[in-house]
Amino acid sequence: MPKKPDRLSLSRQLSRRKFLLTAGATSVASILLKSCTGTPSSQTSASTASPAAVNVSTGISPETAKIRLGFLGITDMAPLAIAKEKGFFAKYGMGEVELIKQPGWAQTRDNLEIGSAGGGIDGAHYVNPYPETFSEGIGTKNNIKLPMYTLMRLNTHGNAITVARKYQDLALGKDSSPLLTGFERTKASGKKAQMAFAARQTNQDLWARYWLAAGGIDPDELLDTQVIPTPQIVAKLKTGDMDLFAGGEPSSKRALKDGVGYTAVLVSEMWKNHAEKVLTVRADWVDKHPKAAQAVVMALIEAQQWGDKPENKAELAQILAKREYVGVEPDLMIDRLTGKFEFGSGRSFDNPDLALKFWHGDGVSFSYPYQSLDRWFLLENIRWGYLPDTFDIDRVVKAVNREDIWREAAKALNIASAEIPQGTSRGVETFFDGIKYDPEKPSDYLKSLKIKRV
Incomplete structure (x- = not known):
């Protein structure tokens, strides 16, 4: 088995993971202009008072009950709010989770760089491909590498x-x-x-x-x-x-x-069932607290399952309406949470299949962090010239994506085998314009696009 790349500061857990390179892998360049600007700013924290712990046998003993997680005040942060409000974090031994509202994605980056020891955060509800680019020192302060892990996807749609x-x-x-x-x-x-x-x-x-x-x-x-x-x-x-x-x-x-x-x-x-936000956590925190990382994922999986139930949508809108989360009136969210779409152009329809979802549907997981979806975001960055075409997508995705932690969490929760992906790829994706993305043929995907910088 190949040795783990020292420059990504990978953990002992990562060294046990497979690093088989695909034939379509490209090589790395490590230069890119900082992707977003902004200075560290004050953070707004959700109440740190945790719900009462629930006596439940989880089979794991988290190394700590504490983690500081950042999020933006938009509806797809919902699994974090649900896990806090419904007591799922406490249920799995993470009774001191602190949710920290961020002004923007740039400030989230700044606070991830600082880490909780410096008053920042350990992880976040975040966007792709920042976990991968930050791990390579692209878009970070002074281009210093900030090793990150992606533990799960939080949602699709929204x-x-x-x-x-x-x-x-x-x-x-x-x-x-x-x-x-x-x-x-x-x-x-x-x-x-x-x-x-x-x-x-x-x-x-x-x-x-x-x-x-x-x-x-x-x-x-x-x-x-x-x-x-x-x-x-x-x-x-x-x-x-x-x-x-x-x-x-x-x-x-x-x-x-x-x-x-x-x-x-x-x-x-x-793109139905498209990839959206992820839970990303600093690699050093996960390496130090692997059981706590699994417990966080377990809590969020249960939150995703709760959030997908139609009978919970009204309560979800009430939770998100709290000032410490999204902070807008429930009426502004409930229609699009339930799939009632009014576009303002004369077009409208009801279609719950296109609404914000968190857990599972159409035979695919929205929670499992498919590596093929991580690769798409990096390919699109190459398409638009944000990353060089020599960027080693395969190596970086395998280093950052910790789907093994998600699988351990799902196993501990006795998730049905039908809801656990068999592989790390979701297969061929088809977009609304007929373009197909085959993760095994990245070059073919780029060639099929008419407007591009590569």
């Missing part, structure tokens, strides 16, 4: 692309091409259309780019981009200086309610 009200007559949907003429006219006048998202390289940036490119719009040629924390993004749209944004809910619903924009497309319409 994101949308919103356009300004001035494009109301276009009644946009999956097809972005009606925007092309207007964007070209704006560029000819000496300006560019404006697009916003919460962090470069990551989920929302990549969703918006994919949607635009599928309609023949080159986002780099025709748009300027702004990085704005998701909770603040609608306020920016109100100024009239923004044309579109991609973000997690309730941002799109807020824009619709405030009359400043409408939902063009759900990301779940672009």
